[in-house]
Amino acid sequence: MNPEGQTAEQVQRTASDALVADGVHLLPADVTTASLDLEPADWERFRRHWEDLHPDVYADARGTRRLRRYGRFSLTGSAGRIGLLSSDSFVQPEESNPLYIGVDRTFEPLTDAFVTDPVFVAVLRLLARLATALDGPARWSAKVHPFRVIASADADGLPTPEGRHRDGVTLVSSLLVGRQNALGGASSVFDPSGRRLLRTTLDRPGTLLLGDDRRTLHSVSPVRPVDRSRPAYRDVLVVTFAPG
Template identity: 40%
Template sequence: MTAALPALHDQLRQDGFAFVAAGPMQVLLDAHALPDWAAFTASWNELAPDAYLASTGRHRRRRHATFSADAGGVCREAHQPHYQSKTYNTLQGDIERWFEPVTADGPSLRRIIGFCHDCFGALAPDVARWRVEVHQFRIEARADEAGEPTPEGVHRDGVDFVLVLLIDRSNIESGTTTIHAADGRLLGSFTLTRPFDAALVDDARVFHGVTAVTPLDPTQPAHRDVLVVTFRDAARSRA
């Protein structure tokens, strides 16, 4: 842990993004000390449809929560909408989107947020207080229609830092994460394939997207489950 975190900081400072494979990520999260991990991952089975998608949410399910993080620790805030301007989300920007709240707020989620606070806080030590948003996503794929993890395309989220943590991947192919410079140049790509595989992004420096997912066996259910955690300086106005 002591060696892995500084190396991760160095990579984020140098490249603006990092892929962390499941093994090292489990070390960073101290995964053996997550007593509710099974219940936490099972909560993805209880996500509600995303009714804001043009397809009325048939292929994406989600829950959302807002936290604050500062020197005193992490605190959950009152339930509130998720908002992005059209500058960052041309598909669903400039509206307040209300999603069902995250219910699995136990040791696993708090450890993940705490890791992000340690990691991102070291990269921006002048930030006194962070606004943290947590998103549980399930992307479903069908034989007649691919699932779109990022229907808005290659984008920025309008925050400071992003963690994408793979929770589960069942009967899915593709779903490749791509990282781009502001001029569209491809900077890197990787696929989250195992639980705990993770992508970390400096949102101010790079753009990111995920390719569509399709079922390996079109006769069976197929899904891709991820946890997305965003950190934004609370002193900065919303994106």
């Protein structure tokens, strides 16, 4: 049972129903952790992968300091069989991110340790089950982006420099992995008319924000350091699902 007295299946059913009804759902950290049957040591091991990311030169060229890696996976069948695909260039679909439409971006691939980490595998399978509430393709294509946004005294960190946008997928998710010395970074989700459906700051590792990307847009406010003599970090795992 999770802290709210629900089984993992009940948590997933609640999240699925909310996604279908509202287009957005927030899983608190303790609910996510319990539904995945993870221990604190599992999260700490998973967090260390964010110390092995590489600079995003495309964001740097626009004045945003960000580290990341990138990987693609296929998921098939009710058991969520996972297949690692080649890490081709990342291309934003049309009518999605306005900064990078038509731009092929190449990023360092995910490490073997990341791909095989039990936390990542559990999260990917959970997201596949939730995505299936929105659509039922024979195969899902999942794109995986571990991000670190960095802020300093003279430069805010910009998690979404493109502003309010879509990713051109079915399910978009953001899992907080860690925050260090950070203020801001509030996530907002909107309907197509601009009405805000949700605003929240992912502030505890394990907090998971889910959105039906076909029906919503999202953005994240700038990040600033609490102690301006040190950098601020916001570490998230962004995973999107689209029919394969």
